Amino acid sequence: MIANESENQPSSVAAATKRGEIFAFLVLAVLIWPIIAVGVVGGYGFLVWMWQVVFGPPGPPVH
Known part of the structure; x- marks a missing residue:
């Protein structure tokens, strides 16, 4: 079976992904x-x- 991918990623990669998601959310919420x-x-x-x-x-209708 495939293990959970987040468990195999280093914390810096997970932090970069989270930072990217927050940036994307802010761009959508504030600009788009x-x-x-x-x-x-x-x-x-x-x-x-x-x-x-x-x-x-x-x-009113004209009579």
């Missing part, structure tokens, strides 16, 4: 996801704006 969130919200706002340009603003 906020940019994606702003893009999604802005894209939805643009979609609603264009919809209202074409079909008019919401309101």
Whole structure:
């Protein structure tokens, strides 16, 4: 059977891997996801704006 790989790695390699994971998490949490969130919200706002340009603003039906 294959032994657990983390048991065979020196502690410096495990520390470097953990440091890399923390760095990747921080890049995702601080840079990537906020940019994606702003893009999604802005894209939805643009979609609603264009919809209202074409079909008019919401309101009661005109009789």
